[in-house]
Amino acid sequence: MTEVLLRADRINKRFGAVVALNDVSLELMAGEVTGLVGDNGAGKSTLVKMFSGVLRPDNGTIRFDGENVDFASPAAARGRGIETVYQDLALVGSMAVWANVYLGRELLTGPAFLNVLDKRRMISNARDMLERFVARVPPVDEPVESLSGGQRQIVAIARAGAWGSKLIIMDEPTAALGVAETRAVEEVIHGLRDRGLTVLVISHNLDQVFRITDRIWVLRRGEVIGSRETGNTRPEEIVAMITGAVPADRLG
Numbered sequence: 001m002t003e004v005l006l007r008a009d010r011i012n013k014r015f016g017a018v019v020a021l022n023d024v025s026l027e028l029m030a031g032e033v034t035g036l037v038g039d040n041g042a043g044k045s046t047l048v049k050m051f052s053g054v055l056r057p058d059n060g061t062i063r064f065d066g067e068n069v070d071f072a073s074p075a076a077a078r079g080r081g082i083e084t085v086y087q088d089l090a091l092v093g094s095m096a097v098w099a100n101v102y103l104g105r106e107l108l109t110g111p112a113f114l115n116v117l118d119k120r121r122m123i124s125n126a127r128d129m130l131e132r133f134v135a136r137v138p139p140v141d142e143p144v145e146s147l148s149g150g151q152r153q154i155v156a157i158a159r160a161g162a163w164g165s166k167l168i169i170m171d172e173p174t175a176a177l178g179v180a181e182t183r184a185v186e187e188v189i190h191g192l193r194d195r196g197l198t199v200l201v202i203s204h205n206l207d208q209v210f211r212i213t214d215r216i217w218v219l220r221r222g223e224v225i226g227s228r229e230t231g232n233t234r235p236e237e238i239v240a241m242i243t244g245a246v247p248a249d250r251l252g
């Protein structure tokens with residue numbers, strides 16, 4: 001039994017004369033990892049920015065978790081349980097891992113007016129949160145800048161998964177990483193799904209898309225070409241959909 005967590009219906013978005021998205025409709029199934037693929041400029045980033053509250057559609061509707069939503073800001077999307085891992089990761093390098101996990105959500109101890117941070121509790125909780133998704137937890141009291149790129153990405157993803165979120169969005173999460181680090185990040189993505197979270201990931205690495213996703217949606221020049229269950233397709237078919245060697249599905 002799979003339920004739809006997010007449904008985008010006939011989304012349009014223009015930037016001046018550029019039609020970035022043309023009548024885009026797509027569904028994300030709860031508990032699945034969905035891949036979004038397409039050539040440069042296909043509209044992938046623009047589409048996920050609608051879901052994360054960075055951009056608003058010119059028209060069309062987005063239904064999330066049973067309600068129509070119209071996010072005025074990223075904070076509004078986060079408030080509904082949509083967390084986005086940005087390419088620049090939005091981590092503070094000079095601050096410890098635990099402080100980054102709690103960035104903007106700091107715990108206090110003692111009387112509120114004293115504003116004393118409950119460091120001990122945040123360190124211990126941060127470790128627990130990372131352990132939920134990560135086999136080898138990075139040292140939580142080290143500054144983020146002392147971690148490798150892959151460990152930073154893992155902290156950012158685990159932080160996104162830690163706060164009661166329902167949907168985690170990632171735009172090219174391993175674009176800057178080496179092979180071993182990429183695999184570690186993929187394990188974290190599996191960990192999110194094992195915990196029941198829904199994940200939407202943009203990636204131009206088709207091998208990766210086939211390793212981590214349950215379903216793949218293809219965009220070309222701002223239009224949805226179609227979707228496939230990952231287990232029922234092959235890279236050759238997805239490439240053909242991306243490049244236009246096959247016509248768009250008749251989606252009804």
Ligand SMILES: Nc1ncnc2c1ncn2[C@@H]1O[C@H](COP(=O)(O)OP(=O)(O)O)[C@@H](O)[C@H]1O
Pocket residue numbers: 015018019020038039040041042043044045046047
């Ligand atoms: N802020 C913007 N202003 C003008 N054009 C934009 C903007 N963002 C995206 N575009 C254009 O919209 C189209 C889709 O871009 P994008 O969503 O970034 O594609 P992708 O992520 O698939 O590479 C491209 O033609 C791009 O140049």
Ligand SMILES: [Mg+2]
Pocket residue numbers: 044045046
């Ligand atoms: Mg992009």
